[in-house]
Amino acid sequence: xxxxxxxxxxxxxxxxxxxxxxxxxxxxxxxxxxxxxxxxxxxxxxxxxxxxxxxxxxxxxxxxxxxxxxxxxxxxxxxxxxxxxxxxxxxxxxxxxxxxxxxxxxxxxxxxxxxxxxxxxxxxxxxxxxxxxxxxxxxxxxxxxxxxxxxxxxxxxxxxxxxxxxxxxxxxxxxxxxxxxxxxxxxxxxxxxxxxxxxxxxxxxxxxxxxxxxxxxxxxxxxxxxxxxxxxxxxxxxxxxxxxxxxxxxxxxxxxxxxxxxxxxxx
Amino acid sequence: xxxxxxxxxxxxxxxxxxxxxxxxxxxxxxxxxxxxxxxxxxxxxxxxxxxxxxxxxxxxxxxxxxxxxxxxxxxxxxxxxxxxxxxxxxxxxxxxxxxxxxxxxxxxxxxxxxxxxxxxxxxxxxxxxxxxxxxxxxxxxxxxxxxxxxxxxxxxxxxxxxxxxxxxxxxxxxxxxxxxxxxxxxxxxxxxxxxxxxxxxxxxxxxxxxxxxxxxxxxxxxxxxxxxxxxxxxxxxxxxxxxxxxxxxxxxxxxxxxxxxxxxxxx
Numbered sequence: 001x002x003x004x005x006x007x008x009x010x011x012x013x014x015x016x017x018x019x020x021x022x023x024x025x026x027x028x029x030x031x032x033x034x035x036x037x038x039x040x041x042x043x044x045x046x047x048x049x050x051x052x053x054x055x056x057x058x059x060x061x062x063x064x065x066x067x068x069x070x071x072x073x074x075x076x077x078x079x080x081x082x083x084x085x086x087x088x089x090x091x092x093x094x095x096x097x098x099x100x101x102x103x104x105x106x107x108x109x110x111x112x113x114x115x116x117x118x119x120x121x122x123x124x125x126x127x128x129x130x131x132x133x134x135x136x137x138x139x140x141x142x143x144x145x146x147x148x149x150x151x152x153x154x155x156x157x158x159x160x161x162x163x164x165x166x167x168x169x170x171x172x173x174x175x176x177x178x179x180x181x182x183x184x185x186x187x188x189x190x191x192x193x194x195x196x197x198x199x200x201x202x203x204x205x206x207x208x209x210x211x212x213x214x215x216x217x218x219x220x221x222x223x224x225x226x227x228x229x230x231x232x233x234x235x236x237x238x239x240x241x242x243x244x245x246x247x248x249x250x251x252x253x254x255x256x257x258x259x260x261x262x263x264x265x266x267x
Numbered sequence: 268x269x270x271x272x273x274x275x276x277x278x279x280x281x282x283x284x285x286x287x288x289x290x291x292x293x294x295x296x297x298x299x300x301x302x303x304x305x306x307x308x309x310x311x312x313x314x315x316x317x318x319x320x321x322x323x324x325x326x327x328x329x330x331x332x333x334x335x336x337x338x339x340x341x342x343x344x345x346x347x348x349x350x351x352x353x354x355x356x357x358x359x360x361x362x363x364x365x366x367x368x369x370x371x372x373x374x375x376x377x378x379x380x381x382x383x384x385x386x387x388x389x390x391x392x393x394x395x396x397x398x399x400x401x402x403x404x405x406x407x408x409x410x411x412x413x414x415x416x417x418x419x420x421x422x423x424x425x426x427x428x429x430x431x432x433x434x435x436x437x438x439x440x441x442x443x444x445x446x447x448x449x450x451x452x453x454x455x456x457x458x459x460x461x462x463x464x465x466x467x468x469x470x471x472x473x474x475x476x477x478x479x480x481x482x483x484x485x486x487x488x489x490x491x492x493x494x495x496x497x498x499x500x501x502x503x504x505x506x507x508x509x510x511x512x513x514x515x516x517x518x519x520x521x522x523x524x525x526x527x528x529x530x531x532x533x534x
Contacts, residue, residue: 133400141521146511208528241528244413254408254524257517261475261508261525 009088032160042170058097114193128223136167137253143171145260197236204238276355299427309437325364381460389531395490403434404520410438412527464503471505
């Protein structure tokens, strides 16, 4: 492992970390920037499905991370800077003091992803999730319950957005996924692969505790507010979560967690 | 209902809404400021446990809210301002265009709160929750599953903080609560009132699906990261949520939702 010191915020070796917030919004051609120790640990672990490309740390973080840094591949440069230089590079005060640049995993065709799963597998299909907190939460919960994959339709926000990665506590970097799907085609593909499509919707006549476990299951989640479109619900088995009268509904990531707990326990 | 127009950001009639962000951090002696339409609707509804004191709206929001404004008590003044004046009052761009000032409910002694509940009641006792998103999520979930109350120890952040109210979709304003509790004393009080104290902790030998339902149940949640202190776990029945190996844990509000779904379904 080679540690190089950065004293100039304009140093080209850290140009990928420059003005992160603005870049977050524009996307970055197959790369992402993640922050924080937990996320760095995931990225450096054998579970990661993304390659780390470089790391930028505040100098006071190096000693505590020696073991993590050692576990990075040899060709991943580690840059260290004073807090002031780090803040200048990032474009804001980076109190976590840890940034990592990584490569998004190669796109996976849905069929290949599903073919690799066992007979008792649970996946999440998320449609139209526009909020990065919810996206991160969906990945965190999928990982907590051992879901085989998270599938995202083309209307979902980018799971590799910095905040989504952070909220997922790194699960975005270690969970098999397919993105940019057309939701109805994804449901067809899931059915063809033997998955039951369970559309989570408050209006369903069947509640979760009545839905049998086992086999291949896809939990289908729609955007907060509008929920899933009727056509998609009709193509699936609608399932609801029994709630108290008079209150609107659960957060979509929370509803997904309750469904995952039901279908994926001990997977 | 009387609508008055505000043209001067320094108008004393809206002084309570001035520089909200700074005030959020300092507290406000029994008052709170909430934002957004959903929250205003809760505050104006018969379910609210807090009295609204005044409302400040962007002028373009008035027509769409006529019916909600009519349902406010007659002595609650409604102030209307142009977006520019509104932003100057608030101290930032208030794109939701809706602010309400309310009174926190009077403090409830734990014993009185518990005595008012039925034989099959579920409450949440939250200890050391420092994050306002998590606080809001705990209240949202408690309301969704009809929990009888949310109890907070003295180490919890303020549930009436603007963001916590918003994330709770108003549940903070309509859920019976006791705050500032000493956690161990609260567990004793719960037991004395016939509640089983179920400490949610990943290390528990018993999982949720093995925990019997029914009767009076208190779901005890600790802070993300450290979790519940050992002494508190020892004073309760420890219960875990079965998860997949290799991943750390669930968000505390999410864990609470899964426990509420188990214990409070259809309550």
